[in-house]
Amino acid sequence: MGKAAEKEEGAKEILEGFGDSILADIGRGKNPKFVTSVRSRSNIIYDEKNGFLRLGSSKEERNFLNVAQSKRFMQTVAICSKCHKFVDENLHTSIRGLFYQLKYSLGEEIDENIFNEQSESNPLIEDIEVALNVKREDLNLNANRKGVLSGDVRILDTFGGERLEIDASKMGRSGWSIPSNVDSEMEFTDIKAKYVLVVEKDALWQRLNEDRFWKKDNAILISPQGQASRGTRRLIRKLADTGLPVYVFNDADAWGWYIYWTIKTGSMNLAYIGREIATPEAKFIGVTMSDLEQYEFLNKMTMRATEVDLKRTQEMLSYPWINKHKEWVAELKKVLKDKKKLEQDTLQGPRLTFVGDYIREKISSGNVLP
Amino acid sequence: MGKAAEKEEGAKEILEGFGDSILADIGRGKNPKFVTSVRSRSNIIYDEKNGFLRLGSSKEERNFLNVAQSKRFMQTVAICSKCHKFVDENLHTSIRGLFYQLKYSLGEEIDENIFNEQSESNPLIEDIEVALNVKREDLNLNANRKGVLSGDVRILDTFGGERLEIDASKMGRSGWSIPSNVDSEMEFTDIKAKYVLVVEKDALWQRLNEDRFWKKDNAILISPQGQASRGTRRLIRKLADTGLPVYVFNDADAWGWYIYWTIKTGSMNLAYIGREIATPEAKFIGVTMSDLEQYEFLNKMTMRATEVDLKRTQEMLSYPWINKHKEWVAELKKVLKDKKKLEQDTLQGPRLTFVGDYIREKISSGNVLP
Numbered sequence: 073m074g075k076a077a078e079k080e081e082g083a084k085e086i087l088e089g090f091g092d093s094i095l096a097d098i099g100r101g102k103n104p105k106f107v108t109s110v111r112s113r114s115n116i117i118y119d120e121k122n123g124f125l126r127l128g129s130s131k132e133e134r135n136f137l138n139v140a141q142s143k144r145f146m147q148t149v150a151i152c153s154k155c156h157k158f159v160d161e162n163l164h165t166s167i168r169g170l171f172y173q174l175k176y177s178l179g180e181e182i183d184e185n186i187f188n189e190q191s192e193s194n195p196l197i198e199d200i201e202v203a204l205n206v207k208r209e210d211l212n213l214n215a216n217r218k219g220v221l222s223g224d225v226r227i228l229d230t231f232g233g234e235r236l237e238i239d240a241s242k243m244g245r246s247g248w249s250i251p252s253n254v255d256s257e258m259e260f261t262d263i264k265a266k267y268v269l270v271v272e273k274d275a276l277w278q279r280l281n282e283d284r285f286w287k288k289d290n291a292i293l294i295s296p297q298g299q300a301s302r303g304t305r306r307l308i309r310k311l312a313d314t315g316l317p318v319y320v321f322n323d324a325d326a327w328g329w330y331i332y333w334t335i336k337t338g339s340m341n342l343a344y345i346g347r348e349i350a351t352p353e354a355k356f357i358g359v360t361m362s363d364l365e366q367y368e369f370l371n372k373m374t375m376r377a378t379e380v381d382l383k384r385t386q387e388m389l390s391y392p393w394i395n396k397h398k399e400w401v402a403e404l405k406k407v408l409k410d411k412k413k414l415e416q417d418t419l420q421g422p423r424l425t426f427v428g429d430y431i432r433e434k435i436s437s438g439n440v441l442p
Numbered sequence: 443m444g445k446a447a448e449k450e451e452g453a454k455e456i457l458e459g460f461g462d463s464i465l466a467d468i469g470r471g472k473n474p475k476f477v478t479s480v481r482s483r484s485n486i487i488y489d490e491k492n493g494f495l496r497l498g499s500s501k502e503e504r505n506f507l508n509v510a511q512s513k514r515f516m517q518t519v520a521i522c523s524k525c526h527k528f529v530d531e532n533l534h535t536s537i538r539g540l541f542y543q544l545k546y547s548l549g550e551e552i553d554e555n556i557f558n559e560q561s562e563s564n565p566l567i568e569d570i571e572v573a574l575n576v577k578r579e580d581l582n583l584n585a586n587r588k589g590v591l592s593g594d595v596r597i598l599d600t601f602g603g604e605r606l607e608i609d610a611s612k613m614g615r616s617g618w619s620i621p622s623n624v625d626s627e628m629e630f631t632d633i634k635a636k637y638v639l640v641v642e643k644d645a646l647w648q649r650l651n652e653d654r655f656w657k658k659d660n661a662i663l664i665s666p667q668g669q670a671s672r673g674t675r676r677l678i679r680k681l682a683d684t685g686l687p688v689y690v691f692n693d694a695d696a697w698g699w700y701i702y703w704t705i706k707t708g709s710m711n712l713a714y715i716g717r718e719i720a721t722p723e724a725k726f727i728g729v730t731m732s733d734l735e736q737y738e739f740l741n742k743m744t745m746r747a748t749e750v751d752l753k754r755t756q757e758m759l760s761y762p763w764i765n766k767h768k769e770w771v772a773e774l775k776k777v778l779k780d781k782k783k784l785e786q787d788t789l790q791g792p793r794l795t796f797v798g799d800y801i802r803e804k805i806s807s808g809n810v811l812p
Contacts, residue, residue, distance in 0.1 A: 158794070161794070163652065163653075163794045163795070164648065164649070164652055164794075165645075165649060165790055165794050166645035166648075166649075166787070168645060168785075168787045169645065169649065169787055169790040169794065172743060172785075172787055172788050172790050172791045173790060173791060173794075175742060175743055175791065176739055176742075176743070176791035176792060185742070214645065214648055216644070216645075217644065217648075220619060227614075229614035229615055229616070231614040231615050231652075232652070232654045232657075236612055236613075236614045238612070238613065238614060238616075242606055242608070243606075243608065244597075244599035244601040244606045244608060245599055245601050245621045245623070245628075246599070246608075246618060246619040246620070246621050247619060248616060248619075249590060249616040249617060249618075249619040250616070251615045251616050252648075253615070258615075274586070274587065275535070275536035275538060275539065275584065275586075278534065278536075278584055278587075278622075279534075279535060279536075279539065282533065282534055282601075282602070283533075284602045287602075369546055372545060372546075372555070373542060373545055373546070415538075415542075417536070417538045417539055417542055418542050420535055420539040420542050420543060421542045421543060421545065421546035422546060424528070424531070424533045424534075424535050424539065424543075425533070
């Protein structure tokens with residue numbers, strides 16, 4: 073609610089509001105303060121009702137007139153000031169670029185840096201995201217991007233003063249590269265697809281893209297190319313908001329499951345923007361341990377689960393957002409018992425195009441994990 | 443010469459020629475053999491005249507009727523047979539996909555695998571590339587892809603039976619994602635750019651892309667997004683073949699230099715396709731240690747060179763393809779003396795758009811390293 077209202081307000085106005093509140097405090101002879109949510113593990117909760125990880129209610133206050141806090145207060149204001157400038161100029165940079173601007177700022181005559189290491193500025197950016205209820209991307213700070221998409225969808229990208237129409241069904245072998253920011257001056261229109269298919273590995277995405285699976289099966293085909301970036305997670309959320317079902321097709325191992333749960337419920341370290349990037353509606357297509365019963369040939373293609381896989385499997389069984397699903401408990405217990413894992417690439421064994429048949433069968437039969 | 447002729451022949455015919463030679467040997471009562479070049483360090487030479495790393499003349503022969511070699515001979519033939527099928531079907535996969543097909547092949551009744559680990563099949567693929575003078579990509583085996591491009595160039599991608607025209611000046615914030623294979627059924631036309639600019643980090647590429655540097659300066663803007671993939675290296679070679687100068691803009695540290703020299707002279711592990719992916723014409727824009735004299739503000743932005751940086755710097759000074767350039771000897775000696783390194787991101791210090799000004803100044807003054 074407040075969120076949407078503030079979004080319309082724009083990052084610039086939000087930053088100016090913060091500046092105004094500091095000035096008002098000073099004018100009234102009050103100690104300027106900055107209130108943010110605690111982001112440590114103790115304040116990360118699983119929102120049972122909505123199905124994602126988010127921050128709890130613990131707050132942290134930072135005061136200017138406090139010897140232990142004044143430096144961080146000053147640093148926070150310096151970051152806000154820079155971001156305000158970026159938004160005002162309509163120019164973007166990375167958090168590394170921001171760090172170097174802050175290093176430059178004080179000029180040669182002052183022998184003190186605002187920041188010495190980027191490890192000082194990064195957590196303060198997160199503070200600001202939480203306190204001002206604004207994403208880093210809205211502050212014109214790009215995150216690393218990764219991820220690719222093809223399918224019957226048109227992307228309107230207002231860029232360099234031009235309004236470009238990018239047709240994601242005409243991107244050939246490459247696909248459309250998912251940017252850091254999929255919100256500002258970007259729209260997704262003319263979506264003709266019936267569902268979203270997320271494929272862990274780029275190699276498998278390429279396989280399905282070559283088969284024009286997205287065309288034949290009317291899907292939007294996405295690969296996060298490993299762990300999903302903020303931009304890719306945000307885009308999956310946005311596509312789910314249009315009412316499309318989301319299916320995820322990953323390896324049956326610790327990494328594949330982690331990628332799935334990150335897309336579905338969000339992650340600990342980004343719990344502070346949980347709602348924006350989690351897709352609790354997502355379902356897991358496979359590969360799964362029960363595929364070994366259905367597809368005989370897969371049995372000669374399993375690998376031994378490593379210690380890491382087994383340790384992670386144990387941990388997952390302890391998470392309430394996972395162990396509330398009996399299907400996942402069964403899957404993970406099978407892993408602990410048989411100590412096996414399985415890659416999605418194995419589905420190319422009988423023939424290269426078998427991958428698509430497997431996905432079709434899974435979706436049409438509804439044999440997917442929650 | 444032989445190369446070009448064989449290229450026109452096509453991978454399918456090359457593989458069939460190899461099959462025919464085996465059959466002919468058997469028909470004549472001879473021991474079927476397979477001759478490839480040795481790929482170990484001792485047979486990697488720097489081709490002084492052409493400026494890239496390539497294999498020397500040491501050959502290795504593998505015979506079918508030799509207890510120590512017959513398994514590998516059989517494996518090699520099995521790989522060729524699979525690749526022949528992929529080319530015939532016009533379908534692509536990864537080397538992991540190939541491995542699983544080979545695992546599947548023998549059927550359930552035979553309790554022996556052709557391959558147990560992918561580490562067995564990978565070097566044999568390289569053997570085939572060398573012996574048959576054909577790239578992995580021509581055998582329909584995709585490599586990992588990475589890298590992005592924007593600029594005034596049109597890409598003709600024949601894909602899924604359609605001939606797509608992709609305009610790399612209309613790709614917005616994303617850019618065109620460089621695929622694994624930039625040769626087969628792909629053409630680059632209507633190139634209006636005057637030069638190619640390769641930018642190590644994607645974050646800096648995004649910075650320059652947002653400034654529409656490629657438009658204003660008539661450049662093709664590429665980022666390998668770190669170390670350059672085979673596809674990106676091949677594409678840079680192809681663009682250089684059209685007569686465009688190639689400039690590389692990287693960090694001044696061990697990793698940035700390594701990325702540069704890999705683009706320029708190729709790398710040890712891909713020396714066997716050196717000619718196809720090296721761009722000896724490339725020049726290094728920076729950042730450099732002498733930038734610290736020209737741009738005062740950079741002095742507060744250096745970092746201490748790590749032990750790894752210094753060790754690598756020493757090694758580089760011993761490579762004949764590097765130490766023949768007095769400019770590089772001076773640069774590297776400065777690093778050893780001052781023990782500093784510098785990131786390209788620092789150029790955003792004074793203002794975000796300064797990066798483009800720096801590049802313009804470097805190119806127009808010719809103040810680049812060979």
